[in-house]
Structures are given as structure tokens and as C-alpha cells.
Amino acid sequence: MDKQLDSIQPIKWQDNRLCLLDQRRLPLEQTWLDYEYSDDVAAAITDMVVRGAPAIGITAAYGVVLAARHAWNTAGVNWKQAMTAPLAHLAASRPTAVNLHWAIERMRQLYLALPNEITPEAILLQEAHAIHSEDIAANHAMGQFGSDLLADNCRVLTHCNAGALATGGFGTALGVIRQGYVDGKINHVYADETRPWLQGSRLTVWELQHDDIPVTLQAEGAAASLMASGQLDWVIVGADRITANGDVANKVGTYMLAILAKYHNVKVMVVAPTSTIDWALQHGDEIPIEQRDGQEVTMLAGQQIAPVGTVALNPAFDVTPASLIDAIVTEKGVVLSPAIETMKLIK
Numbered sequence: 001m002d003k004q005l006d007s008i009q010p011i012k013w014q015d016n017r018l019c020l021l022d023q024r025r026l027p028l029e030q031t032w033l034d035y036e037y038s039d040d041v042a043a044a045i046t047d048m049v050v051r052g053a054p055a056i057g058i059t060a061a062y063g064v065v066l067a068a069r070h071a072w073n074t075a076g077v078n079w080k081q082a083m084t085a086p087l088a089h090l091a092a093s094r095p096t097a098v099n100l101h102w103a104i105e106r107m108r109q110l111y112l113a114l115p116n117e118i119t120p121e122a123i124l125l126q127e128a129h130a131i132h133s134e135d136i137a138a139n140h141a142m143g144q145f146g147s148d149l150l151a152d153n154c155r156v157l158t159h160c161n162a163g164a165l166a167t168g169g170f171g172t173a174l175g176v177i178r179q180g181y182v183d184g185k186i187n188h189v190y191a192d193e194t195r196p197w198l199q200g201s202r203l204t205v206w207e208l209q210h211d212d213i214p215v216t217l218q219a220e221g222a223a224a225s226l227m228a229s230g231q232l233d234w235v236i237v238g239a240d241r242i243t244a245n246g247d248v249a250n251k252v253g254t255y256m257l258a259i260l261a262k263y264h265n266v267k268v269m270v271v272a273p274t275s276t277i278d279w280a281l282q283h284g285d286e287i288p289i290e291q292r293d294g295q296e297v298t299m300l301a302g303q304q305i306a307p308v309g310t311v312a313l314n315p316a317f318d319v320t321p322a323s324l325i326d327a328i329v330t331e332k333g334v335v336l337s338p339a340i341e342t343m344k345l346i347k
């Protein structure tokens with residue numbers, strides 16, 4: 001893989017602190033923020049400094065390290081009890097992406113097994129680094145699996161940002177797009193701007209331009225006519241939570257794209273690590289969908305754009321039924337025609 005296609009990484013551990021690239025300011029500014037307390041990390045997740053399911057999980061893992069440091073410094077051998085409140089705060093920072101809970105649980109299982117007399121920070125930091133690097137490795141594996149599904153010279157559409165910025169690096173959907181471009185499988189990418197946070201225009205276009213991959217931005221309302229014109233082969237997206245039957249929660253608007261794709265014979269690929277699968281849920285309607293402040297819709301970049309007093313609906317995600325998805329690509333392999341039986345192949 002060309003090193004240039006693997007150079008964006010939004011999360012760093014440096015000088016004993018967590019550093020996050022502030023995604024609210026991209027693409028105009030590249031600002032890094034430092035964190036020493038887990039409560040501030042939880043606020044950073046809620047406020048979208050960092051976003052994207054795998055990136056939220058990695059960030060929370062480092063947040064647990066910071067919580068453990070503080071707990072040890074303030075409670076000594078009673079540090080495990082002092083972890084309960086900060087971890088609950090981290091877990092409540094965003095409700096839909098299951099990677100958050102997956103990462104916190106992995107860290108919790110590790111520290112619960114430690115003796116009370118051991119300083120936990122170094123051991124937990126090693127685990128957070130492992131979660132981080134495993135995510136990047138998974139993205140590369142998925143990139144190749146996804147690319148292998150494509151014919152030559154495909155034109156693809158992606159929604160939101162499922163790129164390096166949404167992960168440890170390389171990306172899920174954008175990992176497939178990066179690999180597919182290198183392999184000659186993709187020759188053009190369309191990016192939905194993705195209201196209201198504009199992750200598509202601000203983040204996806206920025207990433208693809210950075211890697212010299214040809215990209216055209218469109219309002220998501222343009223997707224139907226793009227498909228009708230015959231200029232699209234695949235919709236490739238990420239996921240925030242996948243249930244045992246293959247239903248997929250992803251950025252609001254994904255369900256709309258999947259319906260359009262079915263009508264126009266365009267294929268749909270969902271790319272996500274197995275840490276995004278919630279085996280405890282059988283069906284997509286059990287997934288908690290985050291409802292965000294309506295002001296994110298009525299305002300843009302701090303400016304009021306709807307009449308004052310407008311009531312706005314702002315679900316951050318929607319659920320695409322498995323029946324509308326052609327392939328779910330994970331690091332453990334590809335599930336074609338996802339359903340309760342086919343999903344078991346990667347359990």
C-alpha cells in the first residue's frame with residue numbers, strides 16, 4: 001500500500017495525554033486538542049471532536065486509561081470502585097455506536113482481573129494501543145476484501161465519513177475505496193455532503209483529496225438522479241451498529257440510499273469491523289438511535305438558517321434492513337446477502 005494513502009490518523013497518545021484532531025474544525029483548520037481527564041474525553045465524544053464508531057471506541061479506551069490514572073492517584077488501592085462513575089460517563093457519551101461499549105467492556109474485563117495493589121495505567125495503556133492498532137489492521141483487511149468484490153472501473157457513492165478520521169486510520173468504507181482505487185476497481189467516488197454535520201463535504205472530500213482520489217461532492221438529494229443516470233455501481237458505507245440478523249444502523253440517510261439502490265439495481269456494501277456487531281440484538285429496531293439537538297439542523301456554522309422557533313427533527317442514524325444490503329465486509333470475512341444464518345459465518 002502506498003504510504004500516502006495511510007497517513008491520516010485522528011487519535012494519538014503523546015506525552016502521557018490523549019490527543020484528538022478536532023473534526024469540527026476540518027477542513028479549514030487542523031487543530032489538535034489534549035485530554036488528561038476521562039470526563040473531558042466523554043464530552044469530546046458527545047460534542048463530535050471525534051466521531052465515527054471505531055474512532056469513538058478507541059478514544060473511549062484511552063479515556064479508561066486516564067480514568068484509571070486519576071482513580072489510582074485519588075483512591076489508591078480502592079481505584080476499581082473509583083472507576084465506576086467515569087466509565088458510566090464515557091459509556092453515555094453517544095448511544096448508537098456499539099464500538100464504544102465494546103471497547104469500554106474490553107478495558108473493564110482487563111482491569112477487573114488485576115490485583116488492587118498494582119498501578120493499572122501501564123497495563124491499560126498497552127490494551128488501548130492494542131485496540132487502536134488492531135482497528136487499523138482490520139481496516140486494511142476489509143479494504144482488500146471489499147476491493148475484491150468490485151469489478152474494474154466502478155463508480156461508487158459514499159455517505160457521511162467512514163474514513164481514516166472515523167477509525168484508527170485508513171477507514172472502513174474509505175478503506176475499501178482507497179484499496180479499490182489502488183487496485184483499479186474504482187475510478188470515481190461520489191460523496192454525499194451529509195446534513196447536518198457535513199461529514200461528507202468536510203471530512204470525506206478532504207480525505208480523498210489528500211490521497212488524490214477523484215471525488216465529486218453532491219447533496220444527498222442528488223443520489224436518486226445519479227443512480228437513474230446509470231453512473232453508479234455501488235453504494236459503500238460504514239456502520240455504527242449491526243444486529244445479529246444483519247440490519248445496519250449508520251448515518252441518517254443510509255436507509256434512503258439503500259432503498260434507492262435497490263430500485264436502480266445499484267449494489268450496497270457495508271464495511272465494519274466485528275467490534276461493530278452487537279450479537280445481543282436480534283433486529284435493527286432494538287438499536288437505540290441518537291436524537292441530537294434540533295439546532296444542528298436550524299443552524300449552520302453558528303448562523304441561523306431556518307426561521308427562529310423552527311422545530312427540527314434530528315436523528316443521527318437510521319436503520320437499513322439486511323434485505324437491502326448485498327454485502328457486509330468485516331475483517332473476519334464477507335457476508336453476502338446478510339441474514340440471521342449467513343451472519344453466523346463471522347461470529
Ligand code: MRU
Nearest residue numbers: 051052053162166172238239251
Ligand atoms: O455521527 P457520526 O459522524 O459519528 O456518524 C458516523 C457514521 O455514521 C459512520 O458512517 C459510521 O460511524 C461508520 S465509521 C467507520
